Structure formats: structure tokens, C-alpha cells
Amino acid sequence: DTAVSQTPKYLVTQMGNDKSIKCEQNLGHDTMYWYKQDSKKFLKIMFSYNNKELIINETVPNRFSPKSPDKAHLNLHINSLELGDSAVYFCASSRTLLDRFQQYFGPGTRLTVT
Amino acid sequence: AQSVAQPEDQVNVAEGNPLTVKCTYSVSGNPYLFWYVQYPNRGLQFLLKYITGDNLVKGSYGFEAEFNKSQTSFHLKKPSALVSDSALYFCAVRDEGGTASKLTFGTGTRLQVTL
Numbered sequence: 213d214t215a216v217s218q219t220p221k222y223l224v225t226q227m228g229n230d231k232s233i234k235c236e237q238n239l240g241h242d243t244m245y246w247y248k249q250d251s252k253k254f255l256k257i258m259f260s261y262n263n264k265e266l267i268i269n270e271t272v273p274n275r276f277s278p279k280s281p282d283k284a285h286l287n288l289h290i291n292s293l294e295l296g297d298s299a300v301y302f303c304a305s306s307r308t309l310l311d312r313f314q315q316y317f318g319p320g321t322r323l324t325v326t
Numbered sequence: 327a328q329s330v331a332q333p334e335d336q337v338n339v340a341e342g343n344p345l346t347v348k349c350t351y352s353v354s355g356n357p358y359l360f361w362y363v364q365y366p367n368r369g370l371q372f373l374l375k376y377i378t379g380d381n382l383v384k385g386s387y388g389f390e391a392e393f394n395k396s397q398t399s400f401h402l403k404k405p406s407a408l409v410s411d412s413a414l415y416f417c418a419v420r421d422e423g424g425t426a427s428k429l430t431f432g433t434g435t436r437l438q439v440t441l
Binding site: 216252254256304315317 | 370428433
């Protein structure tokens with residue numbers, strides 16, 4: 213059973229398109245996250261949601277819009293894709309927002325913008 | 327602001343030898359420290375964490391880490407490396423800052439274990 217799943221695994225699209233990445237966790241966790249990992253493997257948080265409420269919104273262009281229909285899902289919609297958006301996007305979850313709980317990561321979605 | 331430094335891009339070690347992957351941190355309050363591992367084309371997997379208590383923390387796959395407050399370090403160790411340990415290792419820190427604190431990752435260290 214996959215704890216944190218993401219779809220699609222690979223996404224190739226052209227500049228200017230709009231795309232979505234879906235994330236689901238079956239761990240019963242309250243908190244979910246989106247991270248971006250660039251080509252140098254640097255990992256940076258983008259968003260955090262707790263019980264469907266936005267908690268952390270790093271300096272991410274407003275072309276990126278997360279949506280949490282329920283606490284088990286956190287989707288990422290990206291408008292007007294740019295070349296610089298090419299990266300691997302990881303979804304993660306943790307039991308609660310509290311600092312001491314580790315995060316569980318999905319397998320990642322490799323986005324390539326051409 | 328909190329930060330984590332992993333000074334080595336890559337660590338090479340022969341199978342059977344001990345390994346150390348270095349990490350130093352900077353936070354304003356008490357740190358919560360984590361190690362994650364990323365195998366090729368996979369998501370990050372949790373290895374171990376330090377929250378409080380004993381400075382030597384044991385984790386998955388025989389890994390352990392030593393918290394050293396005076397040196398602000400949290401080095402990852404394993405007594406005997408395996409080829410299957412070859413992966414990308416990330417240190418991460420979270421400030422004891424309440425409910426909205428975020429996890430900050432280091433730049434990662436690639437561990438290469440050879441026969």
C-alpha cells in the first residue's frame with residue numbers, strides 16, 4: 213500500500229500550458245506539503261496545508277496554486293508553465309504540524325517544460 | 327533563520343568500512359534534526375530524528391547520528407557500509423518554533439559505497 217502517492221510520475225509539456233499534479237496520502241495525516249527539487253537536487257518547500265488550510269506559502273509565483281479538497285489530498289495546479297518550472301515536485305505528509313513529526317514523501321513527479 | 331550545511335557533495339567509502347556524512351545546523355531555538363535518504367528516482371525516506379534526550383540516535387538500516395550541541399553538528403554514521411547504502415542523503419532542521427515552522431533541507435551528500 214502506497215502511503216503517499218502522486219500522479220502523474222512524469223509530465224512533459226510545452227511552455228504556456230496549464231497542468232496539475234495530484235497527491236493523495238492514506239496515512240490519516242493532518243498536514244501535507246509540496247516541495248520542489250531542482251536539477252542540483254536542492255529541495256525547497258513550496259506550500260504546507262493543515263486540515264485543508266494553507267499554513268506555509270513560500271515565495272512561489274502565483275502561477276502555482278495548491279488546492280486541498282480534503283485533508284487526504286493536496287493538488288498542485290500550475291498556470292502558464294515556464295522553462296524554469298522544470299523540476300521534480302514532491303508531495304509529503306506528516307501526522308500534524310508539530311515540529312517533532314517526520315514527513316513521508318511521495319515518489320515525485322518529474323515535470324519537463326519544453 | 328534556520329539553515330543546514332552539508333559540506334561534502336560526495337562521500338566515497340569501501341564496503342565494510344565505517345561511514346560518516348557530515349551536517350551542521352543553525353537555528354535560533356532548540357533544533358529538531360532529521361536525516362532522509364533518497365534512492366535514484368525515488369522520494370525521500372526518513373532515516374532518523376533527534377528531538378530531545380540521548381545525543382546518539384539510532385535509525386533505520388543500521389544508521390545512527392550523533393547530536394553535538396557545542397559543535398552544532400548532527401553527523402550521520404554507520405559502522406559498516408553496504409553497497410546498497412549508495413544514495414543521496416539529506417540533513418534537515420526544524421526550528422522549535424510552533425506550528426508554522428518549516429523543514430529546511432541541506433543540499434544533500436551523495437554516498438558512494440564500492441566493493
